[in-house]
Amino acid sequence: EVQLVESGGDLAQPGASLRLSCAASGLTFSSYWMHWVRQAPGKGLVWVSRINNDGGTTTYADSVKGRFTISRDNAKNTLYLQMNSLRVEDTAVYYCVRWPDVWGQGTTVTVSS
Amino acid sequence: QSGLTQPPSASGTPGQRVTISCSGSSSGLGTNSVNWYQQLPGTAPKLLIYSTNQRPSGVPDRFSGSKSGTSASLAISGLQSEDEADYYCAAWDDSLNGVVFGGGTKLTVL
Numbered sequence: 194e195v196q197l198v199e200s201g202g203d204l205a206q207p208g209a210s211l212r213l214s215c216a217a218s219g220l221t222f223s224s225y226w227m228h229w230v231r232q233a234p235g236k237g238l239v240w241v242s243r244i245n246n247d248g249g250t251t252t253y254a255d256s257v258k259g260r261f262t263i264s265r266d267n268a269k270n271t272l273y274l275q276m277n278s279l280r281v282e283d284t285a286v287y288y289c290v291r292w293p294d295v296w297g298q299g300t301t302v303t304v305s306s
Numbered sequence: 307q308s309g310l311t312q313p314p315s316a317s318g319t320p321g322q323r324v325t326i327s328c329s330g331s332s333s334g335l336g337t338n339s340v341n342w343y344q345q346l347p348g349t350a351p352k353l354l355i356y357s358t359n360q361r362p363s364g365v366p367d368r369f370s371g372s373k374s375g376t377s378a379s380l381a382i383s384g385l386q387s388e389d390e391a392d393y394y395c396a397a398w399d400d401s402l403n404g405v406v407f408g409g410g411t412k413l414t415v416l
Contacts, residue, residue: 240405296350
């Protein structure tokens, strides 16, 4: 069974940093582009970032460019999202996605003072 | 990042056919295929339709997708109470160099 399990969500103060992880199993992780998508409380889905299969190509939404960094470790079957300079508006559930069909259960990031 | 446009709500009675629209730009829907997702409360989105009109294994054929120009539609026939959920469209946008989502449509089964 293909599974993605996110972790690392937490309560953080504005300006702080967090690193999200997404552990993949049941798939040849190194073969796939991977994405992060977020959903603020009571709001819709918003695309955050993507990375190609070998980690050499990354793309970001304008709202996180320069603050967030997506990366992967194919040896560990793990996707990461380094989140720096966090803002209140980054508060959301963050989903790891093997685009377009496999989604993790999400991890919650809350940014508040 | 500019998104796709969906109606905020839709409704129908059991057995009825409903459609949900999704409109975008020439660099988005006009060029690329669309995916549709169903999200039940408190759960992760589930892929319903990919590549505009393809159903993943396990998705009932009551769900179908289509696209014309810069607009796409999701049709649900034989509406059932368990179809009550939020529905999102998504597509790659070449100009924005990213995925854009619709704002979501809340489907109510009356």
